[in-house]
Amino acid sequence: MSDVRAAIASARSIVVKIGSSALTDLESGLDRSRLDALVDALEARMAAGSDVIVVSSGAIGAGIAPLGLRKRPTDLATKQAAASVGQLALAHAWGTSFARYRRVVGQVLLTADDISNRAHHANAQRTLDRLRSLHAVAVVNENDTVATNEIRFGDNDRLAALVAHLVSADALVLLSDVDGLYTGDPRKPGPDGRPATLIAEVSGPDDLDGVIAGSGGALGTGGMASKLAAARLASDSGVPVLLASAADAAGALRDASVGTVFAARPERLSARRFWVRHAAESLGSLVLDDGAVQAVCLRRRSLLAAGVTAVHGNFSSGDVVDLVDTAGTVRGRGVVAYDADDVARMIGRSTDELPSDLRRPIIHADDLVPA
Numbered sequence: 001m002s003d004v005r006a007a008i009a010s011a012r013s014i015v016v017k018i019g020s021s022a023l024t025d026l027e028s029g030l031d032r033s034r035l036d037a038l039v040d041a042l043e044a045r046m047a048a049g050s051d052v053i054v055v056s057s058g059a060i061g062a063g064i065a066p067l068g069l070r071k072r073p074t075d076l077a078t079k080q081a082a083a084s085v086g087q088l089a090l091a092h093a094w095g096t097s098f099a100r101y102r103r104v105v106g107q108v109l110l111t112a113d114d115i116s117n118r119a120h121h122a123n124a125q126r127t128l129d130r131l132r133s134l135h136a137v138a139v140v141n142e143n144d145t146v147a148t149n150e151i152r153f154g155d156n157d158r159l160a161a162l163v164a165h166l167v168s169a170d171a172l173v174l175l176s177d178v179d180g181l182y183t184g185d186p187r188k189p190g191p192d193g194r195p196a197t198l199i200a201e202v203s204g205p206d207d208l209d210g211v212i213a214g215s216g217g218a219l220g221t222g223g224m225a226s227k228l229a230a231a232r233l234a235s236d237s238g239v240p241v242l243l244a245s246a247a248d249a250a251g252a253l254r255d256a257s258v259g260t261v262f263a264a265r266p267e268r269l270s271a272r273r274f275w276v277r278h279a280a281e282s283l284g285s286l287v288l289d290d291g292a293v294q295a296v297c298l299r300r301r302s303l304l305a306a307g308v309t310a311v312h313g314n315f316s317s318g319d320v321v322d323l324v325d326t327a328g329t330v331r332g333r334g335v336v337a338y339d340a341d342d343v344a345r346m347i348g349r350s351t352d353e354l355p356s357d358l359r360r361p362i363i364h365a366d367d368l369v370p371a
């Protein structure tokens with residue numbers, strides 16, 4: 001067995017995320033027998049000595065049938081209404097299913113803001129920790145009814161990876177309707193007409209070269225791209241990831257013998273760099289010329305005004321901004337040292353042309369993270 005699988009199999013604390021497609025269908029809503037099978041597998045892992053936090057999608061999926069809607073809503077207000085109906089059913093179903101084992105469940109609803117904001121972050125951490133010490137299972141979901149387009153998590157894959165980071169979990173398990181990462185969407189033939197093949201282990205970004213991460217099904221939201229982004233986020237915080245089918249939950253949780261595993265990076269990203277890359281919301285962007293992209297994103301130098309060609313957004317000193325190249329691709333992120341209007345006055349000028357109070361780099365190398 002590979003080292004990564006062994007680490008996941010023996011992880012003391014794990015976060016397990018279950019996608020909408022694994023728990024709900026369009027016509028019948030929540031599938032209780034599938035949920036019971038998942039709870040059996042989770043309970044077996046807990047009986048073997050692991051602490052488990054569940055991140056459960058499915059609120060919108062569970063709210064579709066009771067509201068008489070025929071497909072997954074696309075507008076925010078209907079999604080939020082469906083989530084408010086479905087979350088009640090979802091939390092109740094988790095509670096009833098775990099009650100078969102006399103296990104108590106606590107519902108934890110979070111938004112992206114709760115992870116970026118230090119005070120909320122500490123509260124969420126404390127609640128999760130206390131639920132664990134009381135032997136209750138936390139069932140986490142995005143707080144859909146208060147989340148807006150701007151602040152909502154891209155999806156629960158990201159939320160699950162942020163929760164794994166928050167509680168310093170030893171492993172993250174993503175359970176979906178697909179049995180792992182394929183070279184392309186397994187529902188479609190690849191560009192050469194051949195079927196996509198399963199990738200058993202991803203050791204680093206090079207293993208993803210040529211992989212096509214497509215969109216999700218009728219009920220899922222994130223698709224494979226969001227699972228890869230979540231795996232990267234977890235890997236940056238030193239957490240290995242297993243992606244498997246919810247139908248294989250028993251094997252996935254027993255010995256990590258199924259699906260695709262993603263190795264954690266050897267050294268965790270520092271807390272500051274992690275926050276810049278993953279938690280903070282970007283409030284603007286700076287366009288960099290080719291020389292600045294090379295210096296900053298590849299050679300990790302500080303960003304000077306001379307390499308910036310345009311500035312967008314209304315940010316203040318201390319905010320996080322995206323760094324984009326001239327083709328519009330995001331190449332990194334950083335904490336900007338000046339307000340947007342100061343940056344606008346400085347761009348394209350060499351340091352000795354600038355007044356003495358504007359001679360610090362626009363972004364210091366320690367505050368920069370490549371994409």
Ligand SMILES: Nc1ncnc2c1ncn2[C@@H]1O[C@H](COP(=O)(O)OP(=O)(O)O)[C@@H](O)[C@H]1O
Nearest residue numbers: 019020021176182184185214216217220222223
């Ligand atoms: N490269 C790929 N490998 C595996 N699945 C892929 C890939 N590209 C796209 N997919 C699709 O992504 C789907 C899983 O995403 P999604 O429906 O959002 O799941 P969930 O509801 O579990 O979050 C799979 O059913 C699969 O069809």
Ligand SMILES: N[C@@H](CCC(=O)OP(=O)(O)O)C(=O)O
Nearest residue numbers: 020058059060155156221222
């Ligand atoms: N929070 C929402 C959607 C979450 C979501 O990311 O869905 P999925 O891609 O199936 O994990 C819900 O519970 O329906």
